Amino acid sequence: MGWLIGALIVGTAALAVAFALDRRAERRAEQPPETGDARLDQHRPTYVTAAEIARLEPPTEADPTPGVGYAINSATLWANPAVLAGARVVVVDGPVTKERELYPIHALREPVLLVAEQHSGEVSDAVTANAKALRRMLLVVSASAEVRAAIASATGANPLRPSDLQAGFVPDEWLGRAASVTARSGTVEISPD
Structure with missing residues (x-):
């Protein structure tokens, strides 16, 4: 019992x-x-799923600008060709793995080329969502240390650390400038300002 x-x-x-x-x-x-x-109540968060992002219309392509100048190869580019005119260049000496690391870059109003050691799927999804929904032109490229140093030198960018992005420290004078950035078939061509 x-x-x-x-x-x-x-x-x-x-x-x-x-x-x-x-x-x-x-x-x-x-x-x-x-x-x-x-x-x-108007500021309540809303969440967008990957399926909703996939259903959005892609952004209209800009007029192609001939790309001359510095060229790199990268296996991790957008599948579609991209042309950024008057782009700011952000070089990161390390990986970009979290969407929140993009927040200080999204505050910039010009098109942006972000060159990092590597980037995660979360970052790729955030870039795709912003391109489709907000028409924000941000191209994320993974490159070796030598290529990142060459891009920084050619565009006048000072390399940032991943912790700088996490802290929101992206001073304007540390960003490089490029007259145009053209990305096609795994190759990025940068025309320095």
Whole structure:
């Protein structure tokens, strides 16, 4: 008889824990409650899925600008040709792995070429979403240390560390300039300013 009472106590405790965890998961899945203040409610976050990004119309291509000057090869380019006129150049000595590292770069209003050691799928998705939804022209290229140094030298950019991007430290005078950046078939051509 004692084992039956013990089983009932353990079973009841397990059900209570399962119920509490289920309620917690439901509350996390719900939208935050509206405050009734329109100024606050209009800034509620909305999330875009990868499927929604894929359904967006691609940006219209700019008029092609002949690319002359410095050229590099890269295996990690956008699949579509890209032309950036009057681009700012950001060189990062290290990987760019988080979307939040792009925030200080998105504050720039000109087209941007970001050259880093490597970049993650999260960064690629963020670039695609911004190109399709906001028409933001940002080209992310992975390159070796030698190529990054050559690009920095040719465009006047000072290399940043990944921690600089994470801290939001992207001084304007550290950015390089390029008259045009043309990307096609794994090759990037940069015409320095």
